[in-house]
Amino acid sequence: xxxxxxxxxxxxxxxxxxxxxxxxxxxxxxxxxxxxxxxxxxxxxxxxxxxxxxxxxxxxxxxxxxxxxxxxxxxxxxxxxxxxxxxxxxxxxxxxxxxxxxxxxxxxxxxxxxxxxxxxxxxxxxxxxxxxxxxxxxxxxxxxxxxxxxxxxxxxxxxxxxxxxxxxxxxxxxxxxxxxxxxxxxxxxxxxxxxxxxxxxxxxxxxxxxxxxxxxxxxxxxxxxxxxxxxx
Amino acid sequence: xxxxxxxxxxxxxxxxxxxxxxxxxxxxxxxxxxxxxxxxxxxxxxxxxxxxxxxxxxxxxxxxxxxxxxxxxxxxxxxxxxxxxxxxxxxxxxxxxxxxxxxxxxxxxxxxxxxxxxxxxxxxxxxxxxxxxxxxxxxxxxxxxxxxxxxxxxxxxxxxxxxxxxxxxxxxxxxxxxxxxxxxxxxxxxxxxxxxxxxxxxxxxxxxxxxxxxxxxxxxxxxxxxxxxxxx
DNA sequence: CGAAGTTTTGACATCGTTCAAACAACGTGG
DNA sequence: CCACGTTGTTTGAACGATGTCAAAACTTCG
Numbered sequence: 001x002x003x004x005x006x007x008x009x010x011x012x013x014x015x016x017x018x019x020x021x022x023x024x025x026x027x028x029x030x031x032x033x034x035x036x037x038x039x040x041x042x043x044x045x046x047x048x049x050x051x052x053x054x055x056x057x058x059x060x061x062x063x064x065x066x067x068x069x070x071x072x073x074x075x076x077x078x079x080x081x082x083x084x085x086x087x088x089x090x091x092x093x094x095x096x097x098x099x100x101x102x103x104x105x106x107x108x109x110x111x112x113x114x115x116x117x118x119x120x121x122x123x124x125x126x127x128x129x130x131x132x133x134x135x136x137x138x139x140x141x142x143x144x145x146x147x148x149x150x151x152x153x154x155x156x157x158x159x160x161x162x163x164x165x166x167x168x169x170x171x172x173x174x175x176x177x178x179x180x181x182x183x184x185x186x187x188x189x190x191x192x193x194x195x196x197x198x199x200x201x202x203x204x205x206x207x208x209x210x211x212x213x214x215x216x217x218x219x220x221x222x223x224x225x226x227x228x229x230x231x232x
Numbered sequence: 233x234x235x236x237x238x239x240x241x242x243x244x245x246x247x248x249x250x251x252x253x254x255x256x257x258x259x260x261x262x263x264x265x266x267x268x269x270x271x272x273x274x275x276x277x278x279x280x281x282x283x284x285x286x287x288x289x290x291x292x293x294x295x296x297x298x299x300x301x302x303x304x305x306x307x308x309x310x311x312x313x314x315x316x317x318x319x320x321x322x323x324x325x326x327x328x329x330x331x332x333x334x335x336x337x338x339x340x341x342x343x344x345x346x347x348x349x350x351x352x353x354x355x356x357x358x359x360x361x362x363x364x365x366x367x368x369x370x371x372x373x374x375x376x377x378x379x380x381x382x383x384x385x386x387x388x389x390x391x392x393x394x395x396x397x398x399x400x401x402x403x404x405x406x407x408x409x410x411x412x413x414x415x416x417x418x419x420x421x422x423x424x425x426x427x428x429x430x431x432x433x434x435x436x437x438x439x440x441x442x443x444x445x446x447x448x449x450x451x452x453x454x455x456x457x458x459x460x461x462x463x464x
Numbered sequence: 465c466g467a468a469g470t471t472t473t474g475a476c477a478t479c480g481t482t483c484a485a486a487c488a489a490c491g492t493g494g
Numbered sequence: 495c496c497a498c499g500t501t502g503t504t505t506g507a508a509c510g511a512t513g514t515c516a517a518a519a520c521t522t523c524g
Contacts, residue, residue: 059356061356061357061359061360063360063364063447063448064447064448065448067360067364067448068364069359069360069363069364071355071356071359071360081348081352082349082352082353082356083349085353090356109341112345113344113345113348116313116345116348116349116352117314117315117348119352120313120314120348120351120352120355121314121317123303123352123355123356123359124291124293124303124314124322124355125293126359127293127301127303127355127358127359127362128293128295128299128301128303130359130362130363130407131301131362131404131406131407132295132299132300132301132407134479134480135479135480166501166502166503167502167503167504168502172363174363175362175363175364176480176481177480177481177482178502178503178504179480179481179482179503179504179505180479180480180481182503182504182505183480183504183505186503186504186505198489199488199489199502199503199504215295215296216295216296216297216299366511366512367511367512398469398470398471399470399471399472400470408512408513409512409513409514410470410471410472411471411472411473411512411513411514412511412512412513414471414472414473415472415473415512418471418472418473430521431470431471431472431520431521
């Protein structure tokens with residue numbers, strides 16, 4: 001699929017300061033700043049840990065013919081464990097101006113294993129999303145995940161989130177097409193579940209409803225799911 | 233989806249002896265035998281490494297309504313790194329009589345990290361399969377994976393593999409339905425790419441052709457993939 | 465032979481894709 | 495300040511791959 005994004009290079013995203021990120025002790029801590037659209041430099045032979053301080057990374061995998069699957073979206077506070085095999089189409093891309101702390105896994109074994117298990121756990125859930133959910137469930141789950149990782153602020157008690165992902169990124173993440181993502185988001189908007197004026201600032205107006213949709217309890221389409229527990 | 237399998241409990245699968253599996257040094261190595269359909273006992277609070285000596289395991293994840301996604305199929309020689317969160321529907325099930333070596337990850341840190349990275353790598357590829365491939369590509373990739381993990385023998389130079397998975401297992405693994413799996417396999421059979429008399433013993437008669445299909449070079453349907461690199 | 469589970473096959477429905485076009489946002493250069 | 499190019503988003507119409515539903519064919523075993 002591969003949907004390129006040039007828009008985000010132009011947006012003056014406010015740099016959110018996340019306190020409480022204790023710098024990891026290391027003989028040579030290294031900060032790296034990555035511009036939107038750029039790949040994280042994963043060239044060194046020895047594996048590295050990449051801890052996101054601020055911004056947004058997309059871990060993705062490319063097929064030979066250009067189809068792209070984003071396997072994880074990584075926000076502030078999270079650490080990337082896997083060493084993407086660039087030879088076979090794996091890489092990590094920044095979706096906005098992103099600040100990354102580069103660490104040595106052997107010097108931080110606990111963080112390394114924790115990050116590894118975290119990635120594994122998220123990937124298992126995402127695989128379940130990709131293989132067993134319909135479009136509405138996928139988008140609802142994606143929004144809830146992003147809302148937790150990229151909280152902007154609360155507006156009248158409603159969570160507001162910054163979408164660093166374009167519709168194309170969302171499509172490549174959720175295993176859909178741009179059109180389906182757009183249609184589903186607009187349907188949610190029409191139903192009053194979410195709201196947005198600009199495509200990249202989304203308010204979750206009915207979080208509970210969104211959670212219901214995410215878990216398959218969708219009155220509009222859930223009839224099929226009853227009984228044998230099937231969908232899609 | 234959740235397709236239960238009772239057949240495999242009845243099949244007298246030949247126990248393949250895989251030499252070269254050096255037992256890991258540990259103060260207390262433990263062998264475990266699991267019957268088909270049984271879950272691997274993952275109850276201990278401290279994480280464990282499970283190394284398959286012989287047989288076949290399925291790592292899966294359940295949704296609240298019963299839909300199932302098998303995230304990995306594990307054959308002899310491979311080690312399971314992730315600790316399935318049984319609370320949220322994660323578990324590991326034996327698909328045939330399976331012998332497992334239970335190891336302490338802290339006593340085998342190298343094996344633990346290697347297994348972890350291996351799982352992560354496979355899961356990324358599988359996510360790409362689930363999110364970005366059509367039925368024929370999924371089944372072709374699945375067959376090639378299984379042929380590598382469960383080689384039976386060569387018949388007239390053709391690889392023959394034992395399918396410990398039922399059509400339902402294949403469906404839950406590849407993100408399809410039983411019917412689509414069956415139809416796709418029969419189409420491959422009609423095309424002379426594979427062959428089978430019994431549903432669980434499959435011969436890959438044209439491995440090269442199968443690899444082409446797996447990578448998206450399917451003359452019948454690849455026209456769409458040209459140009460912008462899209463599919464499904 | 466009958467029961468139970470699995471696989472296969474057919475007919476049909478539909479969700480998501482594909483194709484196409486309009487619209488919106490933004491920066492550039494005149 | 496405005497026309498224009500570029501990129502992203504939205505919308506519509508039509509198609510088709512895959513799911514759903516139903517039933518028959520097999521296999522294995524009691």
